Amino acid sequence: MKIQHLRLLNFRNYEKMEISFSDSYNIIYGNNGSGKTNLVESIYVLALTKSFRGSVDKVLIMNNKDVCRVEGTIAEKYTNDYKIIIKDGGKKVKINNTKVDKLSDYISKVSVVLFNPDDLRFIKDSPSVRRKAINLEISQINNSYLKNLNNYNKLLKQRNTYLKSMNINANTSSDYLDILTNKLIDLGEKIYLSRKKYIDLLNDKIGEFYKKICDISDLKLEYISDFNNFDKQKLLKKYKDSLNRDIILGKTTLGIHHDDIKFKFLDFNIKDYGSEGQQKNAIIAYKMAELEIFYQIRKDYPILILDDLFSELDRFKINNILSLINENIQTFITTTEIDKINSDILQKSKLFEINDGVVRED
DSSP, rough: OOEEEEEEEEETTEEEEEEEEEESSSEEEOOOSSHHHHHHHHHHHHHHOOOOOOOOOOGGTTTTOOOEEEEEEEEEEEEEEEEEEEEHHHHHHHHTTEEEOOHHHHHSSSOEEOGGGGHHHHHHOOOOHHHHHHHHHHHHHHHHHHHHHHHHHHHHHHHHHHHHHHHHHTTOHHHHHHHHHHHHHHHHHHHHHHHHHHHHHHHHHHHHHHHHSSSSOOOEEEETTTTTTHHHHHHHHHHHTTTTHHHHHTTTTTSGGOOEEEEEEEEEEHHHOOOOHHHHHHHHHHHHHHHEEEEEEEESEEEEEEEEEGTHHHHHHHHHHHHHHHTTSSSSEEEGGGGGHHHHHHHHHHHHHHHHHEEEEE
């Protein structure tokens, strides 16, 4: 999968811009604040309809403008044009100029894998950060997963609302709650199985990449879920046993919305016992494994974005990482320190210098 052309209108600090890329390495360099990350962010937005910076959509629109647009020509088995239009009131997406009504039908079309300094949050922060990342990754390779997840969240909201009504009125019937619980478990099982399959695939590869990075292979992911060793009757009993607590709290305390993942090294949780260096290496191995899984399932590599790595990693480590990347992967690298990139990689790369939202090809 390659993005051949990119066109921006009023996106961040790019008023109007059109650019073509190499199928291999694309190095985007310039001073901090010049717009390097904005450029790769637009590629991410084109693929996934949202920013990796956690920004609300309207901040993507240039100041004093009403709308922004990101368009790209993507080559996979076939070449298609993708477009996302963002206004203050919402956004719409198009493929080959035909509107796609549901974002869930759009998101799985273009795949992208991102590595940036904030990725350490994946290990350090709360389980919700890890669930969000896993959801996004699986959604890119499994269109039905996102639909199941959306339906699960709607059911969860309904169940929580009904629990609150039961707390207010003790005479409220539990029949409707039982229906919601059954549906929630059925959908939860589908999501659980998709997550388990994906994490199993990661575990097949992550140790191999960790060994290539630091010569030690004992890295595994541990999937923690109420649905482990799934048995519906046992789960129904657990939900029944937790009913009084759920009513008091007004929320569902069991389910796949509490899932978590632990990075385990020599049976220790890296979050609690690993150094920051070990955590960085674990994330890099995770991303490398993710690339291979995308290829294994889709028979094509996703677009890879390496944003501002030199702020986190030394020269040796970044060039070691780049040496692991298959040259068939279209890769975007942003940096303020182009001199730290191996000369062999520079020779294979297309270079773009960014200066205050203006792009110049070297």
